Amino acid sequence: xxxxxxxxxxDHARPYSPHCWKVKMxxxxxxxxxxxxxxTFLGIREVEGGNATKTLPFIVDGDNKVTDSFQIALYLxxxxxxxxxxxDGEAGIALSRFIERWALxxxxxxxxxAVVQDIWARQDEENQAYFRESREKALGRxxxxxxxxxxxxxxAFLKTLEPLRQTLGYQDWIGGKEPLFADYIVFxxxxxxxxxxxxxxxxxxxPIHGWFExxxxxxxxxxxxxxxxx
Amino acid sequence: xxxxxxxxxxDHARPYSPHCWKVKMxxxxxxxxxxxxxxTFLGIREVEGGNATKTLPFIVDGDNKVTDSFQIALYLxxxxxxxxxxxDGEAGIALSRFIERWALxxxxxxxxxAVVQDIWARQDEENQAYFRESREKALGRxxxxxxxxxxxxxxAFLKTLEPLRQTLGYQDWIGGKEPLFADYIVFxxxxxxxxxxxxxxxxxxxPIHGWFExxxxxxxxxxxxxxxxx
Numbered sequence: 001x002x003x004x005x006x007x008x009x010x011d012h013a014r015p016y017s018p019h020c021w022k023v024k025m026x027x028x029x030x031x032x033x034x035x036x037x038x039x040t041f042l043g044i045r046e047v048e049g050g051n052a053t054k055t056l057p058f059i060v061d062g063d064n065k066v067t068d069s070f071q072i073a074l075y076l077x078x079x080x081x082x083x084x085x086x087x088d089g090e091a092g093i094a095l096s097r098f099i100e101r102w103a104l105x106x107x108x109x110x111x112x113x114a115v116v117q118d119i120w121a122r123q124d125e126e127n128q129a130y131f132r133e134s135r136e137k138a139l140g141r142x143x144x145x146x147x148x149x150x151x152x153x154x155x156a157f158l159k160t161l162e163p164l165r166q167t168l169g170y171q172d173w174i175g176g177k178e179p180l181f182a183d184y185i186v187f188x189x190x191x192x193x194x195x196x197x198x199x200x201x202x203x204x205x206x207p208i209h210g211w212f213e214x215x216x217x218x219x220x221x222x223x224x225x226x227x228x229x230x
Numbered sequence: 231x232x233x234x235x236x237x238x239x240x241d242h243a244r245p246y247s248p249h250c251w252k253v254k255m256x257x258x259x260x261x262x263x264x265x266x267x268x269x270t271f272l273g274i275r276e277v278e279g280g281n282a283t284k285t286l287p288f289i290v291d292g293d294n295k296v297t298d299s300f301q302i303a304l305y306l307x308x309x310x311x312x313x314x315x316x317x318d319g320e321a322g323i324a325l326s327r328f329i330e331r332w333a334l335x336x337x338x339x340x341x342x343x344a345v346v347q348d349i350w351a352r353q354d355e356e357n358q359a360y361f362r363e364s365r366e367k368a369l370g371r372x373x374x375x376x377x378x379x380x381x382x383x384x385x386a387f388l389k390t391l392e393p394l395r396q397t398l399g400y401q402d403w404i405g406g407k408e409p410l411f412a413d414y415i416v417f418x419x420x421x422x423x424x425x426x427x428x429x430x431x432x433x434x435x436x437p438i439h440g441w442f443e444x445x446x447x448x449x450x451x452x453x454x455x456x457x458x459x460x
Binding site for chain 2: 092
């Protein structure tokens with residue numbers, strides 16, 4: 001059975017990583033069973049006996065070890081070609097890469113800037129120390145300063161989602177009539193703040209909110225098995 | 231033979247519309263011959279005897295009349311399924327829609343704001359009057375005011391192209407190993423200022439510049455048959 005190392009904070013029952021959620025949805029999409037291994041930031045160095053990966057998600061499937069959510073999706077689609085596709089062919093792979101880069105450069109920076117302190121708050125003490133030091137070094141400011149003006153910045157952020165909003169005016173899913181990995185890429189970026197913060201990223205009434213709710217319903221409500229942060 | 235109504239300015243030998251260029255590349259991609267009908271803004275009302283379309287591109291293929299570049303690409307792929315595909319399947323269509331909405335909300339507003347006065351300058355007198363009045367009404371300012379700070383705004387614009395730039399770090403074409411309609415969507419948005427303005431939109435050295443040059447080489451250098459504005 002596939003072993004799936006999934007990022008968690010202090011509560012091991014609340015996995016939250018955007019990249020791990022992409023993989024969790026991909027595994028469900030393909031109907032593949034797996035053994036979940038909850039792993040904290042500091043636990044990553046111990047994965048598979050050590051030095052196996054520097055980041056999560058990470059999967060072990062027999063002799064195959066794969067890191068990076070997009071690589072894992074590619075691996076699953078190739079290795080389990082008889083199950084529902086995540087990409088629907090070569091063009092689907094190529095264009096999903098654009099969606100990934102769009103999500104990483106548009107959604108992720110705002111999400112970090114809005115909920116990084118909430119993510120810190122939901123780590124255990126040891127991981128809090130690691131997280132604060134590494135993130136404040138990378139982002140150049142105190143976590144509290146980074147998130148301070150998140151409400152004021154939200155409208156400008158929501159405007160940058162216009163390509164997604166308009167796309168959903170043409171079709172129910174980013175992938176078209178049915179969800180594909182492209183949907184899970186963006187889903188992960190919204191599931192992450194939903195689980196770790198009470199900050200509202202996408203307001204009700206926004207078509208993107210409606211699409212996200214549909215994503216939460218997928219695969220027998222997999223996304224809802226972790227309640228929103230309270 | 232397909233009749234293709236293509237937008238031109240004062241020089242009927244220099245078609246420039248981003249949306250018409252998407253269609254021109256799509257027709258070449260599919261290897262379809264066509265009769266080109268150069269049409270000015272004010273000429274649109276006369277297309278096919280009048281009241282046929284409010285916008286270009288517009289094609290007539292036997293009994294089929296199709297407007298809107300994306301609809302035309304869908305039509306061509308369905309009607310000529312034995313020729314090279316523009317979308318590579320349903321996911322390709324759905325994800326190309328995202329590329330279209332991204333281009334329209336990211337590339338097009340900057341291009342308009344940078345070269346709208348140059349587009350005006352390259353119309354005949356009658357079309358200049360129409361273009362200035364309609365565009366100044368829509369944009370709320372004088373054309374000269376709109377373009378005034380285009381140099382100062384370029385760096386911020388170039389940053390918004392990061393998803394495309396990063397995608398081209400993974401693959402030669404937006405469509406993957408070979409160009410697809412998704413490439414032509416973005417190509418049109420860059421070919422437009424290339425033909426109508428001496429303003430440099432994408433600097434040499436940018437991976438997007440390299441990709442655009444490759445696009446200009448496609449289909450026996452179709453994009454280069456119209457020299458850059460001088």
